[in-house]
Amino acid sequence: MRISKIILYDEPSVPEIQITRLGKFLEEIFPVAVETRENILKFSVKDTPLKIAECKIFNLRRDFEKHNPTEEEVLFEELNVNDTSNTENIIMYDGFRLQKVLSNLISEKENKENIFHVFFTNKLTCTFDCGDYRYHGRALIGANPTLISTTGIIEAPAKPKEYYYDLMANFTQGINVESIKKKYQGTYLEYNDSRLTKVAEGYLLQAIFYYETGEPFCEDSGCRLFNAHWQKDLLDSQIKMNKLCDCHQKILKQIITS
Ligand SMILES: [Zn+2]
Numbered sequence: 001m002r003i004s005k006i007i008l009y010d011e012p013s014v015p016e017i018q019i020t021r022l023g024k025f026l027e028e029i030f031p032v033a034v035e036t037r038e039n040i041l042k043f044s045v046k047d048t049p050l051k052i053a054e055c056k057i058f059n060l061r062r063d064f065e066k067h068n069p070t071e072e073e074v075l076f077e078e079l080n081v082n083d084t085s086n087t088e089n090i091i092m093y094d095g096f097r098l099q100k101v102l103s104n105l106i107s108e109k110e111n112k113e114n115i116f117h118v119f120f121t122n123k124l125t126c127t128f129d130c131g132d133y134r135y136h137g138r139a140l141i142g143a144n145p146t147l148i149s150t151t152g153i154i155e156a157p158a159k160p161k162e163y164y165y166d167l168m169a170n171f172t173q174g175i176n177v178e179s180i181k182k183k184y185q186g187t188y189l190e191y192n193d194s195r196l197t198k199v200a201e202g203y204l205l206q207a208i209f210y211y212e213t214g215e216p217f218c219e220d221s222g223c224r225l226f227n228a229h230w231q232k233d234l235l236d237s238q239i240k241m242n243k244l245c246d247c248h249q250k251i252l253k254q255i256i257t258s
């Protein structure tokens with residue numbers, strides 16, 4: 001394997017990912033050592049909050065333009081270094097830019113090809129798609145370091161179509177989001193959902209497959225490498241099916257023995 005060590009950086013505001021459990025999950029599959037650490041922001045340097053605030057995006061229909069943050073925005077990021085739960089609204093960040101800023105927090109000693117770093121974050125990472133000229137929320141920014149956005153896991157794959165129809169239909173009558181949420185409860189992931197750890201396993205597998213083979217995804221909706229655009233597909237592939245397809249089982253064997 002290209003990787004000989006994996007370091008997982010926790011997102012303590014989302015304990016449902018169960019970082020220690022995820023470490024054990026990886027150690028059972030791959031012949032590598034796994035270490036878990038606190039949130040990557042704890043390793044911030046002086047200008048990290050400013051650099052992070054510069055990654056914010058405001059116009060989904062336009063490719064990245066470096067944001068000139070206000071003092072308040074920088075202060076928010078400074079407070080975030082110590083407490084990531086201090087987030088009320090969902091803020092969108094350019095995923096690749098954020099990845100670059102955070103990758104600078106890895107020490108030179110550990111910035112090596114054989115050490116694979118995974119940062120869990122509750123920040124919503126987005127990438128600009130040149131196909132439809134707009135930003136989309138992403139759960140995974142695959143690289144080394146890899147970013148896995150817990151907010152992206154919840155917000156990026158779409159909820160059932162009927163959920164949105166109901167929201168729109170009720171809009172004119174005065175919306176009651178809570179009752180609609182209740183109606184569809186269980187069909188999509190919510191914040192503080194106990195299924196998050198299981199789903200995070202799938203994203204970890206995608207990140208490692210991408211690093212080892214250059215190919216993160218599978219076309220088979222019954223495989224954990226399936227790139228789910230809908231919550232239903234995400235839950236089906238990661239929880240109901242909960243396995244790799246035959247083809248990826250074989251590739252996994254090759255990765256492990258290479
Ligand atoms: Zn597959």
